Amino acid sequence: MKEIIHNVFIIEREGKEILATKSKYGSHYGERKIGEFREWIPSRSKLAAMILKGHIIDIKPDWKVLYLGAASGTTVSHLADIVDEGIIYAVEYSAKPFVKFLQLAEERRNIIPLLEDASTPWKYNGIVEKVDFIYQDIAQKNQIEIFFANIDMFLKDGGEGVIMVKARSIDSTAEPEVVFDRVVEELGEKLEVLAHGSLEPFHKDHIYVHVRKTK
Amino acid sequence: MKWNVWFGEVVEEDGKLIAKKSNDLVESFKNASNPEALPFNLPEVGLQVFESLEDYYKTLRKIALKVTSEKVERELKREDRYVILLLKALDKLNESINMLEEKLRDIEEVKISDTTEDFRERIEELKRLRRRIEKEIEDVITKIAPNLTEIAGAVIAARLLEKAGSLERLAFLPASKIQILGAEKSLYKALARMRRGKPAKTPKHGIIFIHPFIRTLPKRKRGRMARFMAAKLAIAAKLDYFKGELDENLAESVRKKYEELRREKDKPKKEESKQEPKEEKPKKKKKKPKHR
Numbered sequence: 001m002k003e004i005i006h007n008v009f010i011i012e013r014e015g016k017e018i019l020a021t022k023s024k025y026g027s028h029y030g031e032r033k034i035g036e037f038r039e040w041i042p043s044r045s046k047l048a049a050m051i052l053k054g055h056i057i058d059i060k061p062d063w064k065v066l067y068l069g070a071a072s073g074t075t076v077s078h079l080a081d082i083v084d085e086g087i088i089y090a091v092e093y094s095a096k097p098f099v100k101f102l103q104l105a106e107e108r109r110n111i112i113p114l115l116e117d118a119s120t121p122w123k124y125n126g127i128v129e130k131v132d133f134i135y136q137d138i139a140q141k142n143q144i145e146i147f148f149a150n151i152d153m154f155l156k157d158g159g160e161g162v163i164m165v166k167a168r169s170i171d172s173t174a175e176p177e178v179v180f181d182r183v184v185e186e187l188g189e190k191l192e193v194l195a196h197g198s199l200e201p202f203h204k205d206h207i208y209v210h211v212r213k214t215k
Numbered sequence: 216m217k218w219n220v221w222f223g224e225v226v227e228e229d230g231k232l233i234a235k236k237s238n239d240l241v242e243s244f245k246n247a248s249n250p251e252a253l254p255f256n257l258p259e260v261g262l263q264v265f266e267s268l269e270d271y272y273k274t275l276r277k278i279a280l281k282v283t284s285e286k287v288e289r290e291l292k293r294e295d296r297y298v299i300l301l302l303k304a305l306d307k308l309n310e311s312i313n314m315l316e317e318k319l320r321d322i323e324e325v326k327i328s329d330t331t332e333d334f335r336e337r338i339e340e341l342k343r344l345r346r347r348i349e350k351e352i353e354d355v356i357t358k359i360a361p362n363l364t365e366i367a368g369a370v371i372a373a374r375l376l377e378k379a380g381s382l383e384r385l386a387f388l389p390a391s392k393i394q395i396l397g398a399e400k401s402l403y404k405a406l407a408r409m410r411r412g413k414p415a416k417t418p419k420h421g422i423i424f425i426h427p428f429i430r431t432l433p434k435r436k437r438g439r440m441a442r443f444m445a446a447k448l449a450i451a452a453k454l455d456y457f458k459g460e461l462d463e464n465l466a467e468s469v470r471k472k473y474e475e476l477r478r479e480k481d482k483p484k485k486e487e488s489k490q491e492p493k494e495e496k497p498k499k500k501k502k503k504p505k506h507r
Contacts, residue, residue, distance in 0.1 A: 071460050072458075072460060087272060093358065094358050094359075094361065094459055094460075095286070095287045095290035095291050095294075095358075095359075095459070096291065096359070096455070096458065096459020096460070097458065097459045097460045098283070098287050099287060099291070099459075102280070102283065102284055102287065105276075105279075105280060105283075106280065109276065111276075112272075112275060112276055112279045113279055113280060113283045114279060114283065115283045115286045115287060115290075122248055122249060122250055122251075123248045124247065124248070125247070125248065125249050125252060125253060126218065126219045126220040126221055126246075126247025126248060126249055126253070126257075127220075127221040127244065127247045127257075127275070127279070128257075129256055129257040129258055130256050130257075139461060139463065152252065153252045154252070166463065168463065168467070169463075172470075
């Protein structure tokens with residue numbers, strides 16, 4: 001058993017290594033509960049996939065996080081285990097998955113749910129404070145633009161961000177590799193790109209890009 | 216300067232920031248919008264009106280949960296009804312615009328006057344309204360039925376919703392029904408003929424015919440495509456109704472099926488198809504090898 005990030009462990013189970021977060025809460029999306037751990041399933045959560053692909057971000061327990069595209073809260077539930085002394089502002093614009101999300105937000109004390117459109121950050125800038133970390137998983141054509149807008153508005157200088165990019169939603173006709181190169185380049189124009197890589201085999205035609213905001 | 220924040224207002228007086236707590240936190244939370252990023256950090260200033268950071272976050276969370284739950288409930292209840300009504304209004308609007316334009320043309324053939332100018336302006340206004348309604352329908356349908364929209368596009372998704380009557384009803388329709396939604400008339404005609412023992416064909420597609428994946432295929436393949444697409448749309452409607460999250464694989468499988476069907480015809484005439492560049496648009500390619 002090895003702790004790779006605060007409250008994130010690689011545990012052994014039936015001879016296999018699996019990713020899990022230490023949590024005093026129950027299962028949220030059907031994941032297994034193993035003692036005090038909740039299994040973190042990489043095919044369900046792109047953040048878990050990124051970690052299992054070997055890119056580990058040292059998320060601090062007291063970080064303030066802005067999470068764009070919270071959906072039903074699969075990834076947020078684990079992130080909430082990690083930042084157990086911090087706060088997650090979770091934005092989602094679609095009401096349906098948020099019903100499930102609200103159950104999570106009711107039980108966790110460090111989640112602030114916001115039913116808002118991430119492409120209009122000025123509508124919630126009187127609610128969300130300056131954050132240490134922005135995570136975005138929105139499969140939308142203008143997702144880069146949305147990422148920039150929220151970084152400008154909310155990310156502290158020196159703060160970090162992770163964006164999950166789906167090739168097909170940016171350009172469905174071009175080759176994924178071409179799209180990814182373009183995206184990384186575009187992000188690099190305004191931000192420091194710390195790392196990027198594919199999420200295969202967990203998520204097809206997806207990459208993560210890890211960035212930092214410099215002055 | 217003054218900023219709207221979730222707990223009320225922050226004003227700048229003599230170079231100092233002063234927090235003012237509102238009496239109605241739900242209301243101030245809903246109006247916490249500012250054109251620019253705030254030049255201060257919220258919890259720090261908030262401490263002026265809250266006992267502690269703990270108190271600050273506890274209150275924020277409570278209000279956020281309350282406002283968000285209400286918003287979620289409201290959206291779920293009304294949105295599909297809203298799209299359907301907008302769509303019906305849009306149809307009427309289209310009719311009106313066409314009719315009015317026709318009348319205007321008649322008048323203008325006789326005489327152009329200030330009145331006809333005014334008339335034309337009003338029609339232009341209606342056209343702007345039409346564009347706005349179309350945009351609204353697209354926005355809402357993408358939100359309440361992301362999977363249907365991803366596969367079929369906003370227009371067809373909204374039409375399917377209208378024909379079914381609600382997202383709930385659409386979610387419970389079998390694929391075979393979705394396939395012919397909008398072609399009821401010809402379906403019942405065919406069924407009636409069959410009942411009388413006469414030969415008849417049931418329609419291959421209803422509304423979904425206007426989808427480019429079906430329309431651009433040669434006739435003999437449209438049925439297969441329509442059947443496949445309808446099956447995926449049936450799954451999409453269920454996903455949208457019960458889960459509301461986008462599943463990328465669905466639309467992807469429809470696209471693959473289309474590619475597959477499109478390529479299929481090239482087999483008998485290998486030489487000809489080899490000469491054409493692969494990337495070419497389906498439309499142009501289609502017409503050449505018209506065998507069978």
